[in-house]
Amino acid sequence: MGTPHFLVIPLPVQGHVNPLMQFSQVLAKHGCKVTFLHTEFNHKRANTAGASHDNNHEGSQIKLVTLPDGLDPEDDRSDVLKLLLSMNSTMPALLPKLIEDINALDVEDKITCVVVTINMGWALEVAHKLGIKGALLCPASATSLASAACIPRLIEDGIIDSEGRPTKKQEIQLSPDIPMMDTENFPWRGFNKTFFEHLEREMQTLELGDWWLCNTTKDLEPGAFSISPKFLPIGPLMSNESNNSSFWQEDTxxxxxxxxxxxxxxxxxxxxxxxxxxxxxxxxxxxxxxxxxxxxxxxxxxxxxxxxxxxxxxxxxxxxxxxxxxxxxxxxxxxxxxxxxxxxxxxxxxxxxxxxxxxxxxxxxxxxxxxxxxxxxxxxxxxxxxxxxxxxxxxxxxxxxxxxxxxxxxxxxxxxxxxxxxxxLNSVGEGGQSSKNLNMFINWAK
Missing domain, CATH: 3.40.50.2000 (Glycogen Phosphorylase B;)
Structure with missing residues (x-):
């Protein structure tokens, strides 16, 4: 096998772009190739904010590519639902061609794995159809991913209704070793019906990923890992690189x-x-x-x-x-x-x-x-x-x-x-649990 080649695709908001860029830097340090997909709008924005202008980071290990998000330049991208619907209707059709172009440039090391953040599950579907492996990198806590994974069970047990609202005020435990959780505090609180339904579908789509990588450690939230064997703690992702994906100019x-x-x-x-x-x-x-x-x-x-x-x-x-x-x-x-x-x-x-x-x-x-x-x-x-x-x-x-x-x-x-x-920090040190998990993931990708 050649070198693993990852295509990484974050939801285009700062809180998803950052951990996926940190993850990319870690993969590059392990000798993997990474192609990082920005939306055209965000790529322009990061460049305007003074992020690095070349398309390569870490030598040539991380290449940047772009696709349009389907919105007009003046559209409001802080309306996340609007952004999601637009990306869902335009990007899946464009991704296979992009993958083909990337592979044509790098015949020796074609894309072996697609990694997405939550809300970008459509890309796992595209990869799946092309016979490419996939994984999720969750930018939130493992516990909040665990609660989203439990949605069908929570509805079945009558803890929330079909629109995600708690049926009554109470504290519950998702599993015996997860702390008690106020049902008001589920991560989808305040979502409207459309958004909640989107989340339900998204969780099903994300099942296509072989791994749900979590930017956390086994010690920080030990209970969350009992929910699914897909969960793999590989955090904290701490890169010492300058943040070359910031949307605003940093005041140093x-x-x-x-x-x-x-x-x-x-x-x-x-x-x-x-x-x-x-x-x-x-x-x-x-x-x-x-x-x-x-x-x-x-x-x-x-x-x-x-x-x-x-x-x-x-x-x-x-x-x-x-x-x-x-x-x-x-x-x-x-x-x-x-x-x-x-x-x-x-x-x-x-x-x-x-x-x-x-x-x-x-x-x-x-x-x-x-x-x-x-x-x-x-x-x-x-x-x-x-x-x-x-x-x-x-x-x-x-x-x-x-x-x-x-x-x-x-x-x-x-x-x-x-x-x-x-x-x-010991988790990501030599011999730490997160380091071992990361090595296991990279070997799997090979």
Whole structure:
């Protein structure tokens, strides 16, 4: 056999592109060939943001190719359902030709395996028809993948209805060794009927993948792996490469600013690439940061579209102790000695990055799997605290201040965070469980 050649296809949102690019870099380090498929729109966007302009990473091991997503340039791609439907109706017809072209250029090492993130299962169907093996790389936690895999059973047991809504308020266990889960916190909470039906179909399509690779470790969420023999923990995917797939220009000047702050003094605030905060909550957060009387680094993302994040700062906001940036090199920030805690939406990528940096969390989940991740952080690993809303549904400045004061300087939480960091990073070290699993996967692909 020649070298394994992977065609990797992420859903074109930042939280899927990043882990799949990290995975590609790991495969390349193991001597595999990787072809990374961007949508044309995202490829342009990443290039505009100053990502690397050549089409090759890691020498020539990672090649970039593109296909159109079927939308017009001015369409709103933050409407994920619209994007999915468009890709589903245009891309499957174009993929076989692309695979043929890639193989024609590389007759010795044709594509041996297609790896997708969730919502891109159509590509596994195309690969299956062409006799090419497939796998899923799940960008969320293994537990949230496990809960989606249990949808038919949850409906059958009457825990959720056919549209994914809980039939009553209760806590359940997906399996004896998974922590109790509030049925309100399933990752599809807030989805409409169309989206939930799409998810049901998607889970069936993903069965075509021989493996469901999870960016996690056996120790972080041991119970999830009992759900299906397809689950394989290969995380945390930590690449030290610069992020050449970011959609926004990263502000690296904030690292010099961090160098000037005392150790473990800075409150880092960032809510990922999709969450949008309502205006009055945004203002409350701004005033809370003034109130803290600590240095803070706050990522306020540039607006993606015309309706996005154009929040106005309150007129009495001073912000003199802080720095506000549009987009930031998050891994480097979290590993900086001046960071005291991380106010996060608790998406899985941010959760892993925080865990691998040993930084305590203040959890502020918005949607999908973030509530589940929050319960791991607060109740299972005990490395963070949740924020409670007041009677108006706001997280008040007083609440933020109270929780920051409770968290920063809490030696027990800090000690647990550092212990979990060590354990998690050991998984990808020499002889660690995730490293062994990854080698097994690569040998399978060969």
């Amino acid at each position: 000047a904030c690292l010099q600013w961090l160098d000037q702050q005392p150790p473990q003094s800075v409150v880092y605030v960032a809510f990922g690439s999709l969450a949008i905060m309502e205006q009055n909550q945004f203002q409350e957060l701004a005033l809370a940061l003034d109130l803290l009387n600590k240095p803070f680094l706050w990522v306020v993302r540039p607006s993606n579209d015309n309706k996005g994040n154009n929040n106005a700062y309150p007129h009495d906001f001073v912000g003199s102790k802080g720095k506000i940036v549009g987009w930031a090199p998050q891994k480097k920030i979290l590993n900086h000695p001046s960071i005291a805690c991380f106010i996060s939406h608790c998406g899985w990528n941010s959760t892993l990055e925080g865990v691998c940096s040993g930084v305590p969390f203040l959890c502020w989940p918005f949607f999908t799997d973030q509530f589940l991740d929050t319960s791991y952080i607060c109740d299972v690993w005990k490395i963070g605290l949740g924020l409670d809303k007041d009677e108006n549904g706001l997280i008040s400045r007083g609440e933020i201040r109270k929780k920051v004061e409770k968290l920063v300087g809490n030696e027990e939480v800090k000690a647990r965070s550092l212990k979990l960091k060590e354990k998690t």
